[in-house]
Structures are given as C-alpha cells and as structure tokens.
Amino acid sequence: MSLLEVDDIEVRYGAIRALKGMSFHVDEGEVVALLGANGAGKTTTQKTVSGMMKPSLGEIRFDGMRIDGLAAHELIHLGICHVPEGRRVFPRMSVAENLEMGAFRFKKADQAVLDRVFELFPRLNERINQMAGTLSGGEQQMLAIGRALMGKPRLLLLDEPSMGLAPLIVAQIFEIVKEINADGVTVLIVEQNAAQALALADRGYVLETGEIVLEGTGQDLLDDDRVRAAYLGEEISA
Numbered sequence: 001m002s003l004l005e006v007d008d009i010e011v012r013y014g015a016i017r018a019l020k021g022m023s024f025h026v027d028e029g030e031v032v033a034l035l036g037a038n039g040a041g042k043t044t045t046q047k048t049v050s051g052m053m054k055p056s057l058g059e060i061r062f063d064g065m066r067i068d069g070l071a072a073h074e075l076i077h078l079g080i081c082h083v084p085e086g087r088r089v090f091p092r093m094s095v096a097e098n099l100e101m102g103a104f105r106f107k108k109a110d111q112a113v114l115d116r117v118f119e120l121f122p123r124l125n126e127r128i129n130q131m132a133g134t135l136s137g138g139e140q141q142m143l144a145i146g147r148a149l150m151g152k153p154r155l156l157l158l159d160e161p162s163m164g165l166a167p168l169i170v171a172q173i174f175e176i177v178k179e180i181n182a183d184g185v186t187v188l189i190v191e192q193n194a195a196q197a198l199a200l201a202d203r204g205y206v207l208e209t210g211e212i213v214l215e216g217t218g219q220d221l222l223d224d225d226r227v228r229a230a231y232l233g234e235e236i237s238a
Helices: 042-049 072-078 095-102 111-120 122-126 137-149 167-182 194-200 218-223 225-231
Strands: 002-013 016-027 031-035 057-062 080-083 155-159 186-190 203-208 211-217
Touching: 002 042, 002 186, 016 042, 016 057, 016 186, 016 211, 031 042, 031 167, 031 194, 042 080, 042 155, 042 186, 072 080, 080 137, 095 137, 111 122, 111 137, 111 167, 122 137, 137 155, 137 167, 167 186, 167 194, 194 218, 194 225, 203 218, 211 218, 218 225
Parallel strands: 031 186, 031 203, 080 155, 155 186
Antiparallel strands: 002 016, 002 057, 203 211
C-alpha cells in the first residue's frame, strides 16, 4: 500500500512553474530516490511533501489522508520528518540539545530511540556535549539525521545527504540509511550521487524541469543508458 501519494501537483515560484503536474508514490517500507540536475524540482518536491511549500494544484495523501493543506509542524506529528539540504543543525546548541529538539512532539525524548541513534552514530555519543557548530560536515549530517529519527518518523525525507562530504563518509551515511530503512522507516531521498542512491533505492524517478521523465526500479535505472550518460558520467556508444 502507498504510504505517500502525490497526485498531479503543480508548484509555482511566482509566474514560474517549478513542478508541472507531477505524480508519484512511495510504498510503505520502500526507499525511493528522486534524481535530476540542479533546478529539476527535486528539493521543491520534498519541500512540498513536508509542508514547507503549498501546491497550487493537485493533492498529496499520506496513509490515505489528504495533507497538502497542512502546515509543516502538523506533518511532523503525523510522522513525516525532513532532513533538508545543508544539514541545518542548531550551531549554538549541543549535540544532546539538538537531539532533544528532534523529539519536540513528545513530552520527553524516548530513551530507546536515543540509544538507537547512538548505535547508528556512535560519534554523536562521543560528542554529546559539543556545540553542533563545531562538528565536522559529516558529523553534522549524522546529527541532522539523528535529530529527525528522534521524531520517530514513518517517512524520512533526505535532501542531498552526501553533499560536501568525503567519499568514505558518504558510504557510511548510505549504509546507515539502509539500516534506518531496515528498522521500518520509509525513505524518500534526493541525491546528486545517482550511483549510490540507485544502489540503495527500491525504485527511482528522474526529474527534468519539474516533470518526471523516467521511473523504474533502482537497478533498471542504473542499467538505463540515458541515466548512465546523464548522471553517472558514462559515455554510451550508439
């Protein structure tokens, strides 16, 4: 069953149509990747799903309930958590305080969830009292994901989790996303690193100028000549 259904949405920035009648779905338990060049509409799609932007046309449903009219903080209470591009940790708060902020919809942080976050990201436990602004880029990305997990998401939105990170850290982040999914969290990921994203994803969609132009399983898209030429840097002979 589809946990998330996006039906024919249009999103505008003034007179510019950023998303043009986009439809896709994410089934419960899946990892789904959104791929595309800069300006294709990937981040706009995630912002619209998480309530940060409102579609001018179309509908979004989460677990059968229409949500496109709800505010972002209301969607968090439904279990939709967004890790935006650029990490956006609270730099003058400690690691512990950042994680506590992730659990704000509950009266107190769930110790079992916190223990799981530290199991996934032992570095955060080592840096528990350190100010988030002094962490490395990789550590900040771990904290941003950990903070989202404290909200007990059913759907985790990840926007460019590998951006600006060393290859070793990127591989580690993707391995952890796989573990998060195995814990039962559905994942919608936007990622420029197409090879890593499609290797992880059950299915994927390729966006161009606000429209879906290709869709398929992660493996099918990895094998597609158009994807390999455009996003994996391969030269495909005619």
